[in-house]
Amino acid sequence: MMMLFTKKLRRDLAEHWTQFVAVAVMAALSVLIFSGLEGGWRGIDTHRDKFAHDNGLPTLWVGVRDLTDEDVARIDHQVGVIHTQLVTSTMVEHDDSDLLLSSWEPGSRINVPQVTAGHPIDDASGVWLDDAYADTHGVTPGDTLTVTTPAGGMDITVQGLIIQPDKMAYTGRGFVAPDRQAHGYGVASADILTELTGHGAVEHSLTLVAEPQRQHAVEQHIREALGDRLISLTDRDHHPHVATVFERANQIRSLSILFSSLFVLVALLSIFTSVRRLTDIQRTEVATLRALGHSHTVISVYYTVVGIVAVAVGCGVGVALAPVLSRYVLTTQQGSFSLPTWEPTWSWVSALVPVALLGACVVASWTATLPMRTMTPAEGMRPSIGRARRAPLERWPRVWEQLTYGDRWAIRDAMTNPVRVLMGIVAAMGAMMLLFAGFGMPDTLTNQVRLTYDEQYQYSALVGVAPQATETTRRFVEATSGTGQWMAQQAVTLSPDATPDTLTVLDDGTLFQVHTEQGEAITLDDAVVITEHAASRHDVTAGDDLTLTFLNGDSTTVTITHVVPLSEPQGVIMSDTTWRTLGHTFTPTTYLTQHTPPGELQENSAVTSVITIAEQRANAHTLINSLTSVFTLMKLFAVGLTMVVLYNLGALSFTERIRDYATLRVLGFHHSELRSFASRENVFTTLSGWLLGIPAGWWFLNRYVGLFTTDRAAYQPSLSMLSFTLASAMTIMFALTATLLLTRRISGIDMTSALKGVE
Incomplete structure (x- = not known):
């Protein structure tokens, strides 16, 4: 028996390969998007948290006017404070760019710079320079750095390159995105800072690490102790050079959930429809197997396995490609902030997604075979008499009679197969949602730059x-x-x-x-x-x-x-x-x-x-450009969703209509007329999905823009008429391309085989 079903499985997959490839592609995209994006955002989370823990990222930054040693001692002895460090900073100019030089005490356990090249930080005279800034300016350890202050210039030896925890997303003052050509930072020795601060503006601040459960009490104590001299009090969620790293990981995580939900929904609809149509097409084969003594359960298990094979192959491809997408996502973020390690990391949830998809496949496939289990071999051997195809529009004869024969045939057929039509609408609507986000986010950011800097x-x-x-x-x-x-x-x-x-x-x-x-x-x-x-x-x-x-x-x-x-x-x-x-x-x-x-x-x-x-x-446009690749990825996924699902639906529709097309051809209809009939349902589902996709796409864009809105900056969604036109044109064009590819198959129908009855 196993040999019989194994052969049948190979033949079914070979004969109906387009349907199963489509299911496999949707499963692959579902796993790829979730696991690929999770590897990116969780990699940022993991390596950021490790860097913050190992190198003592401050939990509070305190800006004080006329800061004294007594202030530092008073805060340092507060219950809940683990470490404190007084920081002296001054801005200098190097190579037509601003360079913020700060103090750091060797041996301190707070805000410890990670040395990426050169000598460990010690009391030697020199500077340890921002790794990304040095790379942009072609500076290496051992080079001499010429800096200028309002009072004159100075030559400093570069002792090493670093990444400092509280400057992971250093943007300089007054800017929203890192620009390594124009802004950088460094840690200077005590001698250098003493000489520099004698000439220029000096900024004193206090960094500290507090116990999480007592941080609120520590903040309150700092307010009371410093009073009107307190200039700023910032935590990790609001420090401008740290918050971005935490926010971006959360944004990508939310994005993975939004994207994956959409693709998993369409994948499950594809599975259900494919298995259901396969059992309908193979009605006589199912009846023959029953007549040979095979139980309904065994036959249902077989068709369930058919769906599992397609989904399993897709999940395997998605898992294999996930690291590629994860590394791509991490690469797009390297211009926004600095981390010592850029490697993807996954949790057990990524492994659960393929398992959940396979479980949902079993349920969908088993449900799809339900009508087959109530059918006797004799009923299965007889050709299907079909189901009632009367449409509600037929209640108005004057309107119904104005429609052409092809329109009436398409409407009745659509009413008979609502799930297939719904899938087509969902696919086109999903494409519009993704394209709205792909085009809308650049428009939103560009429009915000215009409103801010022009108005x-x-x-x-x-x-x-x-x-x-x-x-x-x-x-x-x-x-x-x-x-x-x-x-x-x-x-x-x-x-x-x-x-x-x-x-x-x-x-x-x-x-x-x-x-x-x-x-x-x-x-x-x-x-x-x-x-x-x-x-x-x-x-x-x-x-x-x-x-x-x-x-x-x-x-x-x-x-x-x-x-x-x-x-x-x-x-x-x-x-x-x-x-x-x-x-x-x-x-x-x-x-x-x-x-x-x-x-x-x-x-x-x-x-x-x-x-x-x-x-x-x-600088604001630099931020937009750094996100362009992510938006392009969204557009590619949207195109893939439209092509795969609509082509799959068309292939299913074509297969189950072969007898209808052959009958119409014998009755005298030309191939061009049959192609017109065949394309009407896809045109209807595409246009319906496009119309529903406009409000759905705007909702999706609102949600996506909301991911980028923080307590420091808010954005209003915007979509230009050009972007709306391009999103609509892409959705309709790729949907109609799938229709064109399918309708060309009509001329290859074998009339004799299509009209032959059961022997």
Whole structure:
């Protein structure tokens, strides 16, 4: 008996290979997408966490004005604090780029730099340079680095290359994406920093590692101990040079779930439809096997095995290709942050996906063979009389009679096979969803760059000044930079136990504009504005009172006047007039100017940075370009989904209609007319899926954009008319290509074999 079914299995797979290849491809894509993406995001998670643990990634970063040794000692002895380290930093210029040099005490167990080349970090005079920055600038250990400060220059020996834990995603000041050509960092010896900090701006900060369960209490103690001198207090989820690494892994994980769910659904529909159609086509063969004494159970097991074979082959291919996709995903992220190791890692869940898919295949196949189990051999030997094909549209004779014969035939046939039609609609709809995301994400990011740097920001450059800068320094900046607008920003908490948001205070000017959802500019004056994402997180709207709690524990209450769709900064925006009315002092740290600041401005030790809007715009486009390959991958998956599923459905439809086509040919219909009949169902399912795919695609794009939205930056989904047209054209074109390939087979039908009855 085993020999009989083995031979039959080989013959069935050979005769109906297109259906089973389609099932195998869908299973392979389901496993590939989940396991491939999991290997990427879990690899980032695993190696990031190991790096953070082994090298003492800080849990808190504390910025303090006039930091003293007593402050450090007081915080170091707080219950819950494991390690602390005082950091001195200064910005220097090298090779027309900004280089942030910081101190690090050899032997410290916090924020330990990973040396990737050169000498271990010790007290030797020199610098240990950012590995990615050094690679971009062609610097190697032993080279001499020439750096300049406002007071002069210095030659420093490069002792080694490093990756520092709290600068895994270092972007420089005022930028959203790493640019190794323009920004880098390094750890300098005590002698070098002593000499450098004697000439330029010095920044003192405190990094510490706290026990997770006591971190909140430690933060509260720091606020009380430092009071108004506290400038910033940041944790891992919000530190700009660390948070990206945590966010990106979560984004890819969510993406793998979204993608896999869609492909698994279509794969299961393909399995069910393929096995069901195979048993219908082989009606007489099933009846013959029953007449020979084989039980319904044995025959059902055989057809279940047929589905398992296709799925197993697909799962095997998916598992084999998953490492390739994982490494590709990791490669796309290497420009966004730095890790010591870039290797994929998988969990038991990846192994469970093929098992779950095979289990679902057994259920789907066993369910598909249900009608066969109630059929006697005599019933099976007789040709199927078919099922009722009356369509609801036939209730309106005037409308029905206006349709051509081909239209009526296609409608009735579709009503008889709703699962096949549903699958075609789901395939086209799924393709639109993936293409909306593939085209929509670049459009969303590009549109956000346009809104931010063309409409929201009207300045030519922004000048950063140290928080301790004097009023004389600010007047110098104004006089040197020309007409502009001052801005102050600080972290505030908008609700109990919430993550910090940003409070932005602006003086008179129009270089930082805030617009309503309708695009109308808001005059701040007495207005208090909150961004949409922040308002949603804190459940407030215009007219509500909102309490702002500052880092030192003080608080003030304001009334929200507007909710605006701003990307960044996230939080609350008000004028300096309103800020002073609340009883606070306006101490700005950024000057927005319409003019290009002269070089002499950067020679002032209180000026921490000068950034042009052109540089910010170019940096934002760098981020978009770094994600292009991911978006292209989504488009390829969408095309594959459309082609495979619709071709499979067409092949099933063609096989079960061969007798109908032969009958129509004998009755005098031409091949061109038969091809027209055959294509109508696919055209209908494609257009229906395309129409349903528009709202579904927009929903999917919203979900995907939501993955990139954080507490620091929010995005509004956008899809250009060109992208919509391309997504629609690709869906329809590839669906119709599958239809064309199938309808060409009609001319090869053997009329005698197709119309021959049971012998």
